[in-house]
Amino acid sequence: MVAPAVDVPQTVPETPRRRETARVAGLLVALLLLAVVLMLSLAIGARSIPLGTSWRLLWHDDGSAPAAILHDLRIPRTLIGLLVGASLGLSGGLMQALTLNPLAEPGLLGVNLGASTGVVIAIAFAGVSTLDGYIWFAFAGAGLTSVAVFVLGSTGRSANPERQVLAGIAITAVLGSFVYGVLVTKPDVFDRYRFWDVGSLGDLRPSSGAQVLPFVLVGIVLALALGPALNALALGEETGRALGAHIFRTRALGMLAVTLLCGAATAAAGPIWFVGLAVPHIARMVTGPDQRWILLYSMILAPALLLAADVIGRVVVAPSELEVGIVTAFLGAPVFIALARRRRVSEL
């Protein structure tokens, strides 16, 4: 009897070069998309400016009324949207990688509301009412909430996605009723920080962008630097450690990045949900499971998403506008439901 020969696999796996090309091409497409959305954000509004004019006025401020709108309102708003979007998108990717939970994102898990509650506490009890001051409270809120969600959301050694989502909702509800209690007794806080429950890019002080920029930059650098470590973490705690990854350090630094990014974004614009949820998944479809690329894509696609939502908010109920937090929730929730439907039985 002759022993059978060893089988040679008939299909050749996708060549690494093909994937590299796809990644770079995708990145260029993403950048292009972002540029388009940026221009739309500058042009569209209660008083829309034609695209050509916007482009011209962008570089030559001729003192006319449209130029004033552009330079005093739209450009700061778009820049803040850029920063907030990048922060939230990056945070979403980070949280999904840190907790191995494909449904994680800072709004859903209550981190953003934690930051916003920090701000409310700052204004109501510490008498701090400038962004420079209360951003530190926002960091504290975001940090504490991240840790709480992580602890509450694990069963034993590994994070359990459904428990994390529920923990996030529970924390959101507690913080929500706490803030409501504060508002009932101190209504003037409401005037200082109106968007404590639903984020908005309107009515912002133009200096907000510059004030949060340093923190966002540090957060971005930290997040992108963690890419390789996150790739190791994705294999599971034990395998990762065997490969030399410092699990605790990666998690701690990751949470620090999330705290900085979400704290800054929420302090500037209020809590915004679902921006960081779908973007890492979309990125993954092109880039594959390499966290370095996923994070990069998230950083570019998320602001596009956020600004697009902002534009929609300006258009849908013109001449008034819908807060961007409402639009992202409306757009993002169906995506979340679709993702949730796809999940298999995971719990034990």
Added chain:
Amino acid sequence: MSSTASRTLRIGRASTRVDVRAVVLVTALLLLTLGIATLSLTSGDFPVPVADVIRSLTGRGDTGTDFIVLTLRLPRVLCALLVGAALGVSGAIFQSLTRNPLGSPDFIGLTMGATTGALVVILLRAGDSGEVAVGALVGCTLTALAMYLLAYRRGAQGFRLILIGVGIGAMLDAFNSFLITRARLDEAVAAQRWQVGSLNGRGWEDVRPVGAALLVLLPIALVYARRLTMLTLGDEAATALGVPVERSRFALFAVSVGLAAVATAAAGPISFVALAAPQLARRLTGTAGSGLLAAAVTGGFLLIAGDWAAQRVMPGNNLPVGVATGAVGGVYLCWLLVHEWRRKA
């Protein structure tokens, strides 16, 4: 054999196991609850001595005291007890169905749906409180239906129900914010106030529906209680032991939703009672049974105590009970945090 505190009750061929310790503790809690209820009847803007309260309750009081006790305060107290009980049972069913201590009907969009229904009535129809309650009921039921249908995929497993409920809740929350921003200022204020549960100004017309619902749904829940305990063993083991899993799950889900809907229609979305009451009840009764009756008593206790505390802590501010239960939720979560932290450390 059976746990040492358990005794078997036998009447002829009928039999059931009774955990003596649990019965004692739950009865003690019930007495405490009634005590706080009586206390609530005596205190307020016009203090009424206990003796007079009892006289009014037994029909021998004077018209003045009767008005205060029977028309103003008693409905509110009864409302608190019944809504609390409904929420407690609803939460207990839900936590067993989802096998998750964080599984609570208020987290999964049911109360959001009730809020949407109520807001639609307040803002688009300017309805009175009866119509608002109906709106809340309809909103909650439609949301539950949408949730069940979206989650159904060879069976509506607990985890999927939770996630889809959260998604629907987020969407409805955004929609509610949208409705409020489109509304006139006075309507918006009323609407926002409805969003945090409150027992202020509750009258007999609010008590009757909750009482009726409890009368109908609680016995059904108790009949299905044994199947509920079997479901906690997992779908496969439960089927192997002869439980019709999908049918039972649907019936229990419907009862849980019904109780949460009626409770929210009466008092607005009061969070955390449905979450914390069953867990607290478990501490008293252990895991032997389904804990439904214990959860009902604990729910009533939490709400009446919360309402009493909310009124005392900030007199004159009429703090809605939803804020007090929020504090309860906060404490519970902190406890859970410490507990889980210690378990992992």
Added chain:
Amino acid sequence: MSSRLHAEDLTLSYEQRIVAEGLDVRIPDESFTVIVGPNACGKSTLLKALARLLKPRQGTVFLDGRAISQYSAKQVAHRLGMLPQTPIAPNGITVGDLVARGRYPHQSLLQQWSREDESIVAEAMRLTEVLELSNRFVAELSGGQRQRVWLAMVLAQQTPILLLDEPTTFLDIAHQIEVLDLCADLHEQGRTLVAVLHDLNLACRYADHLIAMKAGTIVAQGHPAEVVTAELVREVFGMDCRVIDDPETGTPLVVPAGRVARRKALTTVRTG
């Protein structure tokens, strides 16, 4: 050979993927049947179909002459007991409470805990030697103890037929033997057992009827002594081996070919 439990022309699918087609299975009464096969061959799926935990895409499972789907859930639970692969023990449940749950099919709203229930549960715990653990929490027990507790629960159900899905996974060798010895005792007392085991040698030791599956089809059915040969192992598992008699029990013992021997065989193929 009579069979209370048998299946005809089963096609089983799992989330749109067809796992097995055209299966005809007979479980001989009062046998200790073991289903073996490589990973993902469909053995657990077949067991689940027999336990009516999985609805077959095509074909029928018969229990006592009727299609199993025609029985009510409780009626099946009186005849078939099943131990799933990963059973879930609710938080904080004691051993006594868990075993007591096995009596559910025999209880009703009014008769929740009869004297019979009490004695049967006690007997089940005695048989599985977990009586002393009655007040302990299930979560605190070792893997072997926990498995015995689950077995006690299925025993308390008092069914003539028992289905066990990989009852020995995650157990060390001593505990595996312990659990299987217990199963052999139950078999001797007249019950029909059907188990999915991943260890072929243990299967040969305990089974008196073996069902070997590969890629969704049944390759062989019968007594291990007749069915287990080197050819069968090569066909089902793709592995070279020798089959000798187990010195302890006389049942077939599969001895895989050594590395050197296998390498020699390969080079012979290449050069020969």
